[in-house]
Amino acid sequence: MASAAQRRIKSISYAKYGYLFILPFFIVYFIFQLWPLINTFIISFKGNGNAEALETYVGFDNYKAILFGGENRAIKMVHQKFLASLVNTVILWVGNFIPQIILSLSLAVWFTEANLKIPGKGFFKIVMYLPNIITAASVAVLFLQLCGEAENGPGALNLLLNKMGVVSQDATSEKYDTIKFITGVWQSRGVVMFIQTWMWFGNTMIMLMSGIQGINPSLFEAAAIDGASSGQVFRKITFPLLSPIMAYTLVTSMIGGLQMFDIPYLYHKDPNKVSDNLKTVAVYIYEYFHDIVSPKMGYAGAASVILFFITLVLGCIAFYLTRDKDEIAKKKQRKKIAQQAKRESKQFGGLSI
Amino acid sequence: MSNMKSVYGTGKDNYTAKIRLKSTVLFIWFVILTIICLLPIYILIINATRENSEIANGISFIPGTNLGKNITKLFKDVNYRTVYDVWIGYRNSLFITGFATVFTVFFSAMTAYGIHVYDFKLKEISYTVILLVMMVPVQVTSAGFVSFMLKLKLTDTYWPLIVPSIAAPAVVYFMRSYMKSSFPLDIVEAARIDGCNEFRTFVSIAIPMMKPAIAVQAIFAFIASWNNFYTPNMILISSKFKQKTLPMMVSAIQASDKFTDYGAIYLAIALSILPIVIVYILLSRFIIAGVALGGVKE
Numbered sequence: 001m002a003s004a005a006q007r008r009i010k011s012i013s014y015a016k017y018g019y020l021f022i023l024p025f026f027i028v029y030f031i032f033q034l035w036p037l038i039n040t041f042i043i044s045f046k047g048n049g050n051a052e053a054l055e056t057y058v059g060f061d062n063y064k065a066i067l068f069g070g071e072n073r074a075i076k077m078v079h080q081k082f083l084a085s086l087v088n089t090v091i092l093w094v095g096n097f098i099p100q101i102i103l104s105l106s107l108a109v110w111f112t113e114a115n116l117k118i119p120g121k122g123f124f125k126i127v128m129y130l131p132n133i134i135t136a137a138s139v140a141v142l143f144l145q146l147c148g149e150a151e152n153g154p155g156a157l158n159l160l161l162n163k164m165g166v167v168s169q170d171a172t173s174e175k176y177d178t179i180k181f182i183t184g185v186w187q188s189r190g191v192v193m194f195i196q197t198w199m200w201f202g203n204t205m206i207m208l209m210s211g212i213q214g215i216n217p218s219l220f221e222a223a224a225i226d227g228a229s230s231g232q233v234f235r236k237i238t239f240p241l242l243s244p245i246m247a248y249t250l251v252t253s254m255i256g257g258l259q260m261f262d263i264p265y266l267y268h269k270d271p272n273k274v275s276d277n278l279k280t281v282a283v284y285i286y287e288y289f290h291d292i293v294s295p296k297m298g299y300a301g302a303a304s305v306i307l308f309f310i311t312l313v314l315g316c317i318a319f320y321l322t323r324d325k326d327e328i329a330k331k332k333q334r335k336k337i338a339q340q341a342k343r344e345s346k347q348f349g350g351l352s353i
Numbered sequence: 354m355s356n357m358k359s360v361y362g363t364g365k366d367n368y369t370a371k372i373r374l375k376s377t378v379l380f381i382w383f384v385i386l387t388i389i390c391l392l393p394i395y396i397l398i399i400n401a402t403r404e405n406s407e408i409a410n411g412i413s414f415i416p417g418t419n420l421g422k423n424i425t426k427l428f429k430d431v432n433y434r435t436v437y438d439v440w441i442g443y444r445n446s447l448f449i450t451g452f453a454t455v456f457t458v459f460f461s462a463m464t465a466y467g468i469h470v471y472d473f474k475l476k477e478i479s480y481t482v483i484l485l486v487m488m489v490p491v492q493v494t495s496a497g498f499v500s501f502m503l504k505l506k507l508t509d510t511y512w513p514l515i516v517p518s519i520a521a522p523a524v525v526y527f528m529r530s531y532m533k534s535s536f537p538l539d540i541v542e543a544a545r546i547d548g549c550n551e552f553r554t555f556v557s558i559a560i561p562m563m564k565p566a567i568a569v570q571a572i573f574a575f576i577a578s579w580n581n582f583y584t585p586n587m588i589l590i591s592s593k594f595k596q597k598t599l600p601m602m603v604s605a606i607q608a609s610d611k612f613t614d615y616g617a618i619y620l621a622i623a624l625s626i627l628p629i630v631i632v633y634i635l636l637s638r639f640i641i642a643g644v645a646l647g648g649v650k651e
Contacts, residue, residue, distance in 0.1 A: 022464045024463065025483075029486070039497030039498075116379065135603070206645050213645075266604050286583075
């Protein structure tokens with residue numbers, strides 16, 4: 001029997017406390033996230049340059065300039081720079097995602113394989129995650145030092161490659177035939193891709209591992225009893241059942257790739273000038289709104305809105321594809337079962353058993 | 354009979370041999386990956402102890418003898434101290450990171466608690482909104498954010514770096530899932546019967562019960578805020594040296610022509626990652642477990 005106090009409590013409505021508890025979150029969210037997002041949309045329709053221009057509405061001019069360019073040389077540059085930044089972003093993302101996912105997936109499978117006797121798994125995991133927690137700005141400057149050439153020397157990485165016999169040294173002048181890891185187009189991109197992979201493969205590996213551990217272990221046992229090879233287990237069990245998490249990884253990595261900023265922004269020797277081969281969309285936007293002399297808020301806003309919609313579409317596509325596959329398979333199975341049940345019931349003269 | 358036994362026996366031996374071979378090959382591969390992961394950091398530490406000319410002329414895996422001189426140069430030389438002052442950097446980064454971390458975990462726990470414990474009309478909608486905004490990248494809102502902060506005259510202050518951490522959708526999501534699995538609502542009712550008011554129930558009953566989730570999220574919030582270069586760099590526009598965070602100072606090395614001593618440069622980079630590496634070494638087990646639980650990807 002409920003006590004008087006218990007009954008009284010049941011009759012009190014606590015709804016107002018619910019609102020009170022979530023209020024700080026939503027106030028801060030509206031001021032510092034939602035309004036800035038709306039504000040980005042608003043400034044994308046305003047001008048660029050001085051204070052007056054920043055307050056004038058220009059309609060879709062910024063979008064036109066970014067997406068299609070124009071006769072004016074300055075506007076043409078805006079368009080070309082945007083296209084270049086988009087290409088750079090895609091190149092850098094693909095170049096880091098493919099090695100990253102291959103590495104992470106294979107490592108995750110090997111780490112979770114029960115019959116392999118590898119000592120120190122915990123240690124390996126900890127070491128492989130380490131690069132992810134180190135300040136990206138420091139990582140960029142560190143690699144800049146390692147890959148760069150000193151005034152009177154070839155730099156650490158070139159020296160290492162020389163010892164390994166990759167980089168040759170001229171016998172008479174003692175000059176090294178160095179690889180230009182900072183100024184070269186593909187060399188610098190390669191280094192940035194390497195840094196991104198180096199920083200993120202541990203994180204992806206651990207997420208995929210927790211996904212594999214979430215798969216029903218009896219499936220692996222059954223496969224082992226049936227004599228399936230580890231390749232078969234991967235193709236028939238691990239990979240299909242892992243696809244939702246793979247999709248999640250793909251989406252977060254894509255969104256992360258579109259945000260790529262710290263390392264491309266800092267990986268250059270020329271002070272205050274980001275390398276053109278590494279300018280990502282995030283760097284492009286940043287440079288426009290951070291221009292202290294004449295802020296190009298309009299272009300920055302319009303590019304941000306375009307980035308927003310790209311993110312939205314990518315997210316939707318990836319989630320739609322994976323969810324649909326699962327659903328289709330389930331539907332097919334359900335249909336099959338229903339058909340079989342029908343057939344069976346016909347066999348037994350329409351009697352349901 | 355005996356024939357069959359021998360067949361079975363060799364089969365088993367074959368199997369174990371195969372497993373052993375695979376394990377060995379993989380072990381070697383893991384060791385190679387470990388070396389790749391650690392080599393840049395190892396060279397960083399070694400070079401921080403070596404002299405400028407040594408670094409230019411060759412790599413070494415044995416520590417040098419120049420650490421003291423590098424420290425003196427970095428801490429005492431005016432040319433270096435106007436670009437990179439590790440104490441000011443630590444102080445500023447710690448100030449921002451400390452407040453941001455506490456705000457993130459406290460208010461996220463509070464929001465998750467509000468949604469989990471109480472029944473109200475907008476409950477489901479508010480949770481859906483939180484899930485939706487989880488995916489919006491910072492870079493998308495930053496142009497509007499900066500222009501809004503300029504209008505409020507909040508640029509060059511720490512407010513825009515600390516206060517927004519109150520609204521961390523991913524952390525709320527994590528806390529809510531944790532509460533679902535390990536925070537029974539009966540406890541709240543019991544507290545009510547004992548005359549505990551709602552806010553106190555949250556602070557002195559819910560928060561202690563959620564310690565594991567709070568600890569994991571606090572670690573991640575700390576790392577994310579400490580490593581953040583993008584937001585401080587866009588908010589602290591006037592580049593007053595006394596205000597800069599540590600990642601901003603490290604990035605200034607790269608643009609500076611005053612920094613010419615490689616030993617000092619490596620030392621400066623090493624000092625900038627030292628606190629986070631110490632935190633990682635102490636808490637790595639929690640961190641790995643937290644990532645596995647679906648920790649947030651930056």
